[in-house]
Amino acid sequence: MSPSSASPLIRPEELAALESGRDGVTILDVRWRLGGPPGIQSYREGHIPGAVFCDLDTDLAAPPGPEGRHPLPSAAAFQSAMRRLGVSDARPVVVYDDADSTAAARAWWTLRYFGHGDVRVLDGGMRAWTEAGLPVTGDTEAGKPGDFTARPGGMPVLDAGRAAELAVRGVLLDARAAERYRGEVEPVDPVAGHIPGAVSAPTAQNVEPGGRFHGREFLRERFNVLGVVEGVPVGAYCGSGVTAAHEVLALEIAGLPAALYAGSWSNWVADPDRPVATG
Template sequence: MNDERTPLPHGGISGQTGGVHPLVDAPALERLLRRDPPPILLDVRWHLAGPPGAESYRKGHLPGAVFVDLDRDLAGPPGPAGRHPLPEPEAFEAAMRRAGVSGAAQVIVYDDADSTAAARLWWTLRYFGHEQVRVLDGGYHGWVEGGREVTTDVPAPAPGDFVARPGRLPVLDAAGAAALAGDGVLLDARAAERYRGENEPVDPVAGHIPGAVNAPTSGNVGVDGRFLPPELLRERFAKLGATDALDVGAYCGSGVTAAHEILALTIAGVPAALYVGSWSNWVADPSNPVATGEN
């Protein structure tokens, strides 16, 4: 994917990406950074377990990149709405302005490699109305593997003028997710053992939403963390019943890896809604049914 303006595949959500492919690779980003003005770079490295993303950022990041904290900037406080509910528009707007995001600016976001956290930032920016945002395919590791420059210098960006306008991408609540599992296709983006209810390391109840189909996000990328080509992603999702002929949605544990699923579906040309509260919201209501095993 070395074209700086690769169009979406036929049937893709072109209006949701400004007609530009939502991914950019490292060579193309190098060219973009030589332009005036260059794109805004946001580092959103985040680890469910392990060192904080801010620590990785301090040890080295792309020149000019500003760190964005997933827990603080891309989510509201955890609670019944989920472990990573949507942030309030005012809070997200302030965070993006601190990072230098302005209305017409192109934004490139990245994480370590597989775009799990970067996809949440991509989706959140799109949900709040910023169209010119793309994900660095392969992330930080893909950037440094070619010997490209990194730095420990922390930039001080000029404040941006980003205005948060929520509702620009489709979302699901618990009732909508339950309905979609019966009338359309609801993808569960978690690992298979969590879906089956064999292992639940985070939430208090194990299992999945009845009728949901398991589609772990690990299947969206190769061993290098880069997304599979659009035709392979389309084939993968079609085998699971998810095509642009049906209503499709996705959830995970708390709405982070499910955003990765939405990004993969977008690349494949399949519009999809995100259940932001995901499993952590679903199990907060004891009246919601729980399924285990294979669907």
């Protein structure tokens, strides 16, 4: 693994080879579901040997508030969490979740934002690992502390004002399910709808049945149809900055870099003066 790798993804067989080769890769289990149950339960029932559990709510986000339901953690808090999990600057990191990489993408993006240069997502997650017949353990891992240094700014971010501007002058993708974009339902946040000018681009369409990402050309065509082409600035948002990180990852696979509105809809609607569109 190296930061010059062509894809931010890694296949189960590739990860297994890294483990057997003792390359010193750090593996983070980021299984998480909105509303629970806590991912630590799945981790304890069985995980990739050597993996350490990473809690999306506490390790990859600050406490919820006006900045959103999953605001970015401070550099100091993130650095402390990653060092506790064994992350080091010079050691590659692989992150995974159950299957579709929604939670893993948040870990990938946050590590990249804070300056780690060699992070990969296990394509297909735990499901792909077990389907490949690779070993699973229930032993709790307690890795040696790492020496990761958090350096913010490694990935582009948007605040509410820049997201609104991008919706007019570029392409702002709404990564939530289409019915949430249209404002027909809103199961989590207090207001339904979308940022005016945003384009609906549900992340479910980034992956195949089973959870693996579609190929580069498929994704590139998908985003081209939505108006994302080279030279046009693009950003993504969702409810709280988790599935939007999955959108940014899919765009990266397609060779189309994008910014993340980390606060996303939960931050947008915290200000009642911000406009809301439906339909």
